Amino acid sequence: MPKHETPLMDELEKGPWPSFVSDLKRQAEKNPQCWDIVGQMELSFKDRMTHWKHGGIVGVFGYGGGIVGRYSDVPQQFPGVAHFHTVRLNQPSSKFYRTDILRKLCDLWERRGSGMTNFHGSTGDLILLGTRTEELEPLFYELTHDLEWDLGGSGSNLRTPACCIGKARCEWSCYDTQATCYGMTMKYQDEIHRPAFPYKFKFKFSGCANDCVAAIARSDLSAIGTWRDNIRINQDEVKKYITGDNVANGGGIPGKGEKFDIQKEVIDLCPTGCMWMEGDTLKIDDAECTRCMHCLNVMPKALRPGVDQGASIMMGAKAPILDGAQLGTLIVPFIKMDPDNEFEELVDVIEKCWDYWMEHGKNRERLGETIQRVGLPTFLRVMELEPIPQHVKEPRSNPYVFWREEEVEGGWQRDVKEFRAKHAQ
Amino acid sequence: MAMSIEELKEKIMEKALKGPKTQLYVKDFYACDPEAKPRAVKNAANDLVKEGKMVFWSSGSTTMYAAKERAQKEQE
Numbered sequence: 265m266p267k268h269e270t271p272l273m274d275e276l277e278k279g280p281w282p283s284f285v286s287d288l289k290r291q292a293e294k295n296p297q298c299w300d301i302v303g304q305m306e307l308s309f310k311d312r313m314t315h316w317k318h319g320g321i322v323g324v325f326g327y328g329g330g331i332v333g334r335y336s337d338v339p340q341q342f343p344g345v346a347h348f349h350t351v352r353l354n355q356p357s358s359k360f361y362r363t364d365i366l367r368k369l370c371d372l373w374e375r376r377g378s379g380m381t382n383f384h385g386s387t388g389d390l391i392l393l394g395t396r397t398e399e400l401e402p403l404f405y406e407l408t409h410d411l412e413w414d415l416g417g418s419g420s421n422l423r424t425p426a427c428c429i430g431k432a433r434c435e436w437s438c439y440d441t442q443a444t445c446y447g448m449t450m451k452y453q454d455e456i457h458r459p460a461f462p463y464k465f466k467f468k469f470s471g472c473a474n475d476c477v478a479a480i481a482r483s484d485l486s487a488i489g490t491w492r493d494n495i496r497i498n499q500d501e502v503k504k505y506i507t508g509d510n511v512a513n514g515g516g517i518p519g520k521g522e523k524f525d526i527q528k529e530v531i532d533l534c535p536t537g538c539m540w541m542e543g544d545t546l547k548i549d550d551a552e553c554t555r556c557m558h559c560l561n562v563m564p565k566a567l568r569p570g571v572d573q574g575a576s577i578m579m580g581a582k583a584p585i586l587d588g589a590q591l592g593t594l595i596v597p598f599i600k601m602d603p604d605n606e607f608e609e610l611v612d613v614i615e616k617c618w619d620y621w622m623e624h625g626k627n628r629e630r631l632g633e634t635i636q637r638v639g640l641p642t643f644l645r646v647m648e649l650e651p652i653p654q655h656v657k658e659p660r661s662n663p664y665v666f667w668r669e670e671e672v673e674g675g676w677q678r679d680v681k682e683f684r685a686k687h688a689q
Numbered sequence: 690m691a692m693s694i695e696e697l698k699e700k701i702m703e704k705a706l707k708g709p710k711t712q713l714y715v716k717d718f719y720a721c722d723p724e725a726k727p728r729a730v731k732n733a734a735n736d737l738v739k740e741g742k743m744v745f746w747s748s749g750s751t752t753m754y755a756a757k758e759r760a761q762k763e764q765e
C-alpha cells in the first residue's frame with residue numbers, strides 16, 4: 265500500500281507536542297497498512313465526515329464483547345483498512361504491566377494486526393487498533409493460551425472495571441481498590457463477556473475522593489473511598505507546615521518567595537467551612553466535613569484519613585449521548601469494602617441495582633437516565649435505603665423527597681374542623 | 690410458574706426467526722416468559738449463542754441478538 269498525499273494530517277505533526285500522525289507514519293514504515301489509516305483520515309478531513317462504518321457480527325465465538333467491528337466505507341481506495349476492528353484487552357488492575365508480557369503482546373499484534381495500540385482507551389482497556397475478521401480467532405487463541413490475557417467488555421455488557429493505584433502505592437487509599445477491581449472482574453466474568461443489560465454498565469474504583477480514575481464522572485457505579493470517623497491530626501506536623509519546615513501540597517503552594525498561609529490555603533478553602541485555628545492548634549468539626557480530601561492533599565504529613573474506612577457508592581454518571589453528561593449521584597453513603605467477606609456489601613448494592621435496571625431500564629438507557637426518569641426517591645426505595653439529607657442536591661430544585669401516606673401517622677386524612685379549632689384561618 | 694429453559698429457548702428462537710425484527714435487544718425476549726427473571730432470559734439467549742443458533746450483533750456501544758441464518762442472509 266503506497267503512501268498518500270496528506271497535507272491536512274501533516275499539519276498535526278507541527279508544534280512541540282507528540283503527534284499520533286508521526287506515530288502512524290513510523291508504524292507504516294513497518295506495516296504499510298498504516299498508510300491507509302493516514303490516507304482515510306485525510307479524506308475524512310476533506311469530506312468533513314467519517315469514513316468508518318461500525319458494527320456487525322464480529323467477535324470471537326461465545327463472546328459478546330471485547331471486539332468492536334470497524335469497516336472502511338471506501339475500501340477500494342484504502343484496502344489496508346477495509347477491515348479495521350478494535351480489540352479491547354482487560355488491563356491489569358491499576359495498569360501494572362510486566363515488560364516481558366508487553367513485548368510479547370507487541371510482537372503478537374504486529375503479526376496479527378496493525379501494530380497500533382492505544383494505552384489506554386477512555387474505557388480504561390488496553391486497545392489494539394485494527395485487524396481483519398479472519399485474524400480474530402487466531403489472535404484470541406494466542407492471547408488466551410500464550411499470554412493468559414482476556415478480552416475486556418464492550419456493547420451492552422459490564423465494561424472492564426478500572427481502579428486507581430490504591431494501596432499499592434497510595435497512603436490515602438481507604439480500601440484495597442485493586443483487590444476490589446480484580447474481585448468484581450472475576451465474579452462478573454459472564455456479564456463482561458456476554459450482553460446482559462439494556463446498555464453499557466461501568467464500575468470504577470477510587471481509593472479516596474481525589475478520584476484518580478474519575479469514577480464519579482465516568483461510571484454507572486463508582487466506589488469512592490472514605491472514612492466514617494475523624495481525620496487524624498498530627499498537630500506537630502501542622503505547626504511545621506505553618507513555619508515552612510514542611511513543604512505544602514508537594515511544593516505546589518505557596519508561590520515562589522511566599523510564605524505558606526494555612527488560613528488562605530486550607531481553612532478558607534474547606535468547602536464546608538468546618539476548620540478553624542485555636543491558637544496554633546488546628547480544629548476540625550468532623551460531623552460537617554464532607555471528606556473532600558483538600559486539607560489532606562495540602563498537608564499530608566499532618567492530616568490522614570480516619571481509621572474506620574470504606575467507600576461511598578455513587579451511581580448514574582455518564583457522557584452525553586441521549587441526555588447531557590451527568591456526574592454520579594450519591595446513593596449509599598458508606599459501606600465496608602471487605603475482601604474477607606468477598607465484598608458482600610458491595611455485591612449486595614450491585615445486584616439490587618442490576619435486578620431493577622435489567623427489568624425497568626429501557627433499551628439504550630444508562631442507569632443515570634433510568635434514575636432521572638423514575639426519580640431518586642423511587643430509586644432509593646428500590647435500593648431499600650432511607651433518604652438522607654445528602655441525597656438532596658439543593659432544596660427546591662433537586663429532587664423532592666416526599667413522605668408517603670403509610671409513613672405518616674394518621675395518613676392523609678385529618679379532621680379539618682378539629683384542626684381549625686386550634687389554628688384560626 | 691416459569692417455563693423450562695428448553696421451552697424458553699424455543700420461544701426465543703421463534704421470535705428471532707419469525708418476529709418482525711432481525712436484531713433484538715435482550716429485553717425484547719423478556720416477553721417470551723414474563724415469569725422468568727431477566728437474568729434467566731439472558732442466560733437462555735447466551736446458551737443459544739453457544740449452540741451456534743444465535744449470534745451477537747454489536748455497534749460497539751450496544752449489543753443485540755439475532756438468529757444466525759437470518760442475520761447472515763441480511764448481511765450479504
Ligand code: HEM
Pocket residue numbers: 660
Ligand atoms: C424586586 C422584587 C423582588 C425581588 C428582588 C425578589 C427576590 C427574591 C429572592 C432573592 C428570592 C429567593 C430566591 C431563592 O430562594 O434563591 C425570592 C423568592 C421568592 N419570591 Fe421574590 N422577589 C421580588 C418580588 C417578588 C414578588 C412581587 C413576588 C410575588 C408576587 C415574589 C414571590 C417570590 C416567591 C414565591 C419566592 C419563593 C420561590 C421559591 O420558593 O422557590 N417575589 N424572591
Ligand code: HEM
Pocket residue numbers: 664
Ligand atoms: C397553573 C398555575 C400554576 C402551576 C402549574 C404552578 C406550579 C407550581 C409548581 C410545580 C411549583 C413547585 C412545587 C414543588 O416543587 O413542590 C410551584 C410552587 C409555587 N407556586 Fe405555583 N403554580 C401555579 C400557579 C401559582 C400561582 C397563581 C401562585 C401565586 C399567586 C403560585 C405560587 C407558588 C408558590 C409561592 C410556590 C413555591 C412554594 C414553595 O416554595 O414552597 N403558583 N408552583
Ligand code: SF4
Pocket residue numbers: 428429430434435436437438470471472473474475476477489
Ligand atoms: S484516588 Fe485517592 S487513593 Fe486512589 S490513587 Fe488517587 S489519591 Fe490515591
Ligand code: SF4
Pocket residue numbers: 533534535536537538539548552553554555556557558559560
Ligand atoms: S476534607 Fe475537605 S471538607 Fe473535610 S475538613 Fe478537609 S477541606 Fe474540609
